[in-house]
Amino acid sequence: MLLLGRGVSSLINILVTSVGKRVELLRYFKAELAGIGGKLVGADRDRMAPGLNFTDFSYVIPGIYDQDYLPRLLDICRKEQIKAVLSLIDPELSVLAHNRALFEQAGVCLVIPGAEAVEACYDKYATQALLMRRGMEHIKTYRGLDEFNDRSAAGEVAFPVVVKPSFGSSSQDVYIVQNHQDLVCLYNRVDRPIIQEFIAGRDYSADVYVDLVTKEPVAVFTKLKLSVTGGGADKALGVYEPVLEEFAVHMAQEFELLGPVDMDFFWSGNRLVLNEINPRFGGGYPLAHHSGLNFINLLINNLQGTANKTALGNYKPGVSMVKYDGYFFKNEPDCALICPESGESG
Amino acid sequence: MLLLGRGVSSLINILVTSVGKRVELLRYFKAELAGIGGKLVGADRDRMAPGLNFTDFSYVIPGIYDQDYLPRLLDICRKEQIKAVLSLIDPELSVLAHNRALFEQAGVCLVIPGAEAVEACYDKYATQALLMRRGMEHIKTYRGLDEFNDRSAAGEVAFPVVVKPSFGSSSQDVYIVQNHQDLVCLYNRVDRPIIQEFIAGRDYSADVYVDLVTKEPVAVFTKLKLSVTGGGADKALGVYEPVLEEFAVHMAQEFELLGPVDMDFFWSGNRLVLNEINPRFGGGYPLAHHSGLNFINLLINNLQGTANKTALGNYKPGVSMVKYDGYFFKNEPDCALICPESGESG
Numbered sequence: 001m002l003l004l005g006r007g008v009s010s011l012i013n014i015l016v017t018s019v020g021k022r023v024e025l026l027r028y029f030k031a032e033l034a035g036i037g038g039k040l041v042g043a044d045r046d047r048m049a050p051g052l053n054f055t056d057f058s059y060v061i062p063g064i065y066d067q068d069y070l071p072r073l074l075d076i077c078r079k080e081q082i083k084a085v086l087s088l089i090d091p092e093l094s095v096l097a098h099n100r101a102l103f104e105q106a107g108v109c110l111v112i113p114g115a116e117a118v119e120a121c122y123d124k125y126a127t128q129a130l131l132m133r134r135g136m137e138h139i140k141t142y143r144g145l146d147e148f149n150d151r152s153a154a155g156e157v158a159f160p161v162v163v164k165p166s167f168g169s170s171s172q173d174v175y176i177v178q179n180h181q182d183l184v185c186l187y188n189r190v191d192r193p194i195i196q197e198f199i200a201g202r203d204y205s206a207d208v209y210v211d212l213v214t215k216e217p218v219a220v221f222t223k224l225k226l227s228v229t230g231g232g233a234d235k236a237l238g239v240y241e242p243v244l245e246e247f248a249v250h251m252a253q254e255f256e257l258l259g260p261v262d263m264d265f266f267w268s269g270n271r272l273v274l275n276e277i278n279p280r281f282g283g284g285y286p287l288a289h290h291s292g293l294n295f296i297n298l299l300i301n302n303l304q305g306t307a308n309k310t311a312l313g314n315y316k317p318g319v320s321m322v323k324y325d326g327y328f329f330k331n332e333p334d335c336a337l338i339c340p341e342s343g344e345s346g
Numbered sequence: 347m348l349l350l351g352r353g354v355s356s357l358i359n360i361l362v363t364s365v366g367k368r369v370e371l372l373r374y375f376k377a378e379l380a381g382i383g384g385k386l387v388g389a390d391r392d393r394m395a396p397g398l399n400f401t402d403f404s405y406v407i408p409g410i411y412d413q414d415y416l417p418r419l420l421d422i423c424r425k426e427q428i429k430a431v432l433s434l435i436d437p438e439l440s441v442l443a444h445n446r447a448l449f450e451q452a453g454v455c456l457v458i459p460g461a462e463a464v465e466a467c468y469d470k471y472a473t474q475a476l477l478m479r480r481g482m483e484h485i486k487t488y489r490g491l492d493e494f495n496d497r498s499a500a501g502e503v504a505f506p507v508v509v510k511p512s513f514g515s516s517s518q519d520v521y522i523v524q525n526h527q528d529l530v531c532l533y534n535r536v537d538r539p540i541i542q543e544f545i546a547g548r549d550y551s552a553d554v555y556v557d558l559v560t561k562e563p564v565a566v567f568t569k570l571k572l573s574v575t576g577g578g579a580d581k582a583l584g585v586y587e588p589v590l591e592e593f594a595v596h597m598a599q600e601f602e603l604l605g606p607v608d609m610d611f612f613w614s615g616n617r618l619v620l621n622e623i624n625p626r627f628g629g630g631y632p633l634a635h636h637s638g639l640n641f642i643n644l645l646i647n648n649l650q651g652t653a654n655k656t657a658l659g660n661y662k663p664g665v666s667m668v669k670y671d672g673y674f675f676k677n678e679p680d681c682a683l684i685c686p687e688s689g690e691s692g
Contacts, residue, residue, distance in 0.1 A: 021580075021670035048572070048581050050670040185531035226394070234367075235394050237678060286673045318678050324367035324396040326672035327632045332583060332664050 012038035012303050015082045017061070017073070018089040019044050019051025023326065024286045025088075026054040032296045041080045043073070050328040064095045070102060077108045083303050084109040086259070088280055090169060093118050109303060111212070111259040113279045120255055121277040124166050125194050134254065137273050140197040145187055148195045159183075160198045165191045171228070201268025203228060205236075206248035207281075207288040208261040209295045213307035217252040219298060220245045221288035221315055225264075233284050233323075238291045240317040247272050249312075260285070260295050287321040358384035358649050361428045363407070363419070364435040365390050365397025369672065370632045371434075372400040378642040387426045389419070396674040410441045416448060423454045429649050430455040432605070434626055436515060439464050455649060457558070457605040459625045466601055467623040471512050471540050480600065483619050486543040491533055494541045505529075506544045511537045517574070547614025549574060551582075552594035553627075553634040554607040555641045559653035563598040565644060566591045567634035567661055579630050579669075584637045586663040593618050595658075606631070606641050633667040 014033060019026060019042040030040045033056075042055030045063045052058040059076055062068045076082065085108055087093050096103070097115040104110075112118060120126045124141070131138035140157050142148040143166075151157050163186045164174040175186045176198060187193050203225040211218045222244040225233035244267075251263055251274055262282020264275040285295070292315040298308045360379060365372060365388040376386045379402075388401030391409045398404040405422055408414045422428065431454055433439050442449075443461040450456075458464060466472045470487070477484035486503050488494040489512075497503050509532045510520040521532045522544060533539050549571040557564045568590040571579035590613075597609055597620055608628020610621040631641070638661040644654045 021668070023670040024673055048666060048668050050668040182531050182535065185528050189528065283671070287675070290673075290675045320394060320676050320678050322367070322394050322396040322674050322676075324369040324672045324674060325629070326670045327370055327636075328668050328670060329633070329636045330666050330668075332666050 010304075011081055012036055012083050012300055013041060013081050014038065014303075015041045015043060015073075015076060015080065015085045016051075016055070017043040017085065017087045018092050019049055019055065019058075020046075020088060021050050022088055022281075022283070023050055023054050023328075025281055026051050028286075028289055028294075028296055030055065032294070032300060036300065038083075038300075039080070041076065041082060043076065048330075053328060053330075064092045069095070070099055074102060074106055074108075077103070077106055082108055084111050084299070086111045086280065090122050090278060090280070091167070093280060094122050109212070111299065113256060113258040117256045117258075118279055121257075121279050122167060124164070124168070124276055127274070127276060128196075130255070131274060136254070137271060139199060139273055139275065142195040143193075145184065145195075148183075157197050162196045162198050163187055163190055163193055164196070166194050167192060199266045199268050199271075199273065201266035201271070201273075203233075203264065203275075204239075204244060204267055205233065205262060205264045205282065205284060206244065207285050207293070207295070208248050208252050208257070208263065209293075209298050209308075209311075210252050210258050210261060211298070211308045212258060212302035213305070215258065216310070217249045217257075217312075218308045219293050219295065219311040219314070220248045221291060221293050222248065223284060223287055223321075225284075226320075233321075235320065235322045236284055236287055237320045238287055238315065238317045240313065240315070243272070245312060251277065255279075259299065284321070287319065288315065290321065291315040291317070291319050356650075357427055357429065358382055358646055359387060359426055359428050360384065360649075361387045361389060361419075361422060361426065361431045362397075362401070363389040363431065363433045364438050365395055365401065365404075366392075366434060367396050368434055368627075368629070369396055369400050369674075371627055372397050374632075374635055374640075374642055376401065378640070378646060382646065384429075384646075385426070387422065387428060389422065394676075399674060399676075410438045415441070416445055420448060420452055420454075423449070423452055428454055430457050430645070432457045432626065436468050436624060436626070437513070439626060440468050455558070457645065459602060459604040463602045463604070464625055467603075467625050469512050470510070470514070470622055473620070473622060474542075476601070477620060482600070483617060485545060485619055485621065488541045491530065491541075494529075503543050508542045508544050509533055509536055509539055510542070512540050513538060545612045545614050545617075545619065547612035547617070547619075549579075549610065549621075550585075550590060550613055551579065551608060551610045551628065551630060552590065553631050553639070553641070554594050554598050554603070554609065555639075555644050555654075555657075556598050556604050556607060557644070557654050558604060558648035559651070561604065562656070563595045563603075563658075564654045565639050565641060565657040565660070566594045567637060567639050568594060569630060569633055569667075571630075572666075579667075581666065581668045582630055582633055583666045584633055584661065584663045586659065586661070589618070591658060597623065601625075605645065630667070633665065634661065636667065637661040637663070637665050 033040050039056040042058040043061045047060040061072050097112050097118040120130050128138045128141040160178050173190050177183045207221040208217050209219040223236040223238050226235040260281045262278040266273050301308050379386050385402040388404040389407045393406040407418050443458050443464040446456050466476050474484045474487040506524050519536050523529045553567040554563050555565040569582040569584050572581040606627045608624040612619050647654050
């Protein structure tokens with residue numbers, strides 16, 4: 001499924017797409033690649049994405065559902081002699097995973113799990129359905145109001161419940177709902193909504209690296225989220241508990257993940273339950289990196305054809321991370337490009 | 347109302363409270379103060395606030411409604427020979443403005459408008475009510491469902507409307523509502539809700555500095571918000587239009603503001619209408635600073651007893667600013683302080 005570098009070219013150039021505002025991650029990539037003579041290429045559909053200014057070369061590309069998107073990406077891969085492609089947003093993972101053959105033909109490794117695994121992560125209903133099918137701890141999840149009402153009448157689930165989009169991100173449109181009237185109102189406001197039991201517990205997350213050669217999780221970093229806004233942790237603390245590490249390893253195997261993965265879960269009483277998986281570098285990865293793990297190095301080893309030995313437990317817990325706002329400024333010689341209809345003053 | 351520095355002490359030490367994650371602003375403050383031998387003191391109730399690590403001295407203080415809050419703040423002012431206090435969050439402006447006498451007695455200048463002005467800004471209903479009373483362009487705003495229903499039946503306002511908290515911030519709990527059923531549901535979910543007409547237009551904001559000596563707005567920076575998440579602009583572009591500048595100056599005068607101010611407004615067709623005012627440094631101030639205005643310098647002049655000449659129009663438009671995530675890391679020798687109940691694993 002994955003094309004690894006052995007024997008092709010020793011050059012390791014990496015393309016990261018949808019770089020957005022993930023400046024810190026890009027800095028790590030650039031530094032590691034510089035160390036081995038490789039280059040970091042960035043892409044985003046938004047020419048103002050700050051990340052575009054923190055790579056070696058950058059491209060503004062069409063949106064992922066645009067017909068020019070794939071041809072353009074493949075062009076960049078050829079032109080920049082790209083060895084591997086990663087994406088930082090979930091809808092793009094799905095588009096790329098379904099077009100893996102195009103990249104393999106071009107000799108490019110897509111650092112993304114298989115399409116089935118990507119879909120099981122992308123669709124939050126599918127995530128819980130997979131766990132349920134396998135008889136594992138899961139969050140009771142319903143897709144329709146009728147289904148919910150039936151199960152609720154049967155005593156399977158009770159208010160409060162959570163209404164959210166199946167394909168949401170950044171905690172957008174996530175509502176805690178106390179009664180049936182509010183449920184109907186909010187359910188109808190949400191795009192492709194699901195209804196879940198509400199779990200009061202602590203939020204944890206794990207950064208996992210699944211080796212591309214051995215297909216085994218070789219690094220796991222777990223953190224307690226201390227404050228969450230907009231989906232990502234504003235404040236987090238690195239922790240080490242064997243039970244959390246085992247849980248993350250187990251999930252990575254069950255979902256057949258590959259490469260860098262971010263997973264969120266709740267610890268509620270003696271219940272440890274997966275909330276969601278993003279099969280890509282998560283927003284909180286900088287804490288794992290800062291605490292002593294280096295997924296980029298593990299990835300580069302893999303791209304050079306080398307399997308990584310396990311690095312489980314190889315980090316320093318007890319480091320906290322807090323997020324703040326950084327700013328990037330740019331002179332805009334032609335403002336009309338940014339605000340083409342700025343003629344209100346006329 | 348304000349104590350200015352003339353003749354007291356030439357030392358300019360400034361205390362900024364609720365520093366939160368406003369790292370960039372604190373960097374500007376620290377640099378300016380270092381240049382005149384002053385120091386920047388920071389305070390926050392959250393010992394993990396990243397801003398606390400970017401000042402000369404920092405204090406963790408009680409919450410603003412705690413009985414120890416004011417005594418502790420006054421202690422810090424005495425100990426650090428503070429000349430002036432600023433706050434970066436709205437509820438604190440209100441508490442401070444109502445206790446101005448305590449600070450004046452201690453020889454400390456509160457860089458905050460009078461309590462009446464602060465309340466007119468803090469309460470979004472009051473903001474529009476003031477504009478309406480003075481016969482100015484305003485957003486139709488209602489406080490009760492009955493009042494809204496009456497006016498709606500009379501044809502004064504129509505769906506869609508906006509439901510939001512009177513005292514909200516960061517765009518939390520702001521809903522666009524299309525029908526009466528959703529209105530009732532969402533109205534009841536929001537804390538002290540108001541209902542407003544929906545205005546489709548472009549979002550602008552202005553950073554204004556009202557001189558503490560002359561009480562005149564001496565600097566105005568206007569920007570077009572290109573992308574907004576969580577209330578603040580993710581992407582903004584500095585613009586210069588006399589009509590926007592005049593509007594901001596006018597609003598600063600009408601509301602009797604003082605010191606640094608952030609105001610948001612809509613430009614919809616030929617209608618220019620104030621949305622809200624925060625009588626403090628706004629999150630987007632770095633763009634004004636980067637474009638050539640320096641409110642901190644204007645403030646220091648004032649604290650030295652000097653009135654500022656007008657700096658209206660003295661900036662370079664056409665600079666864009668994009669926000670990204672910066673991270674601050676810290677070893678936590680005693681994690682129990684952060685997560686005192688971390689015993690779930692036991």
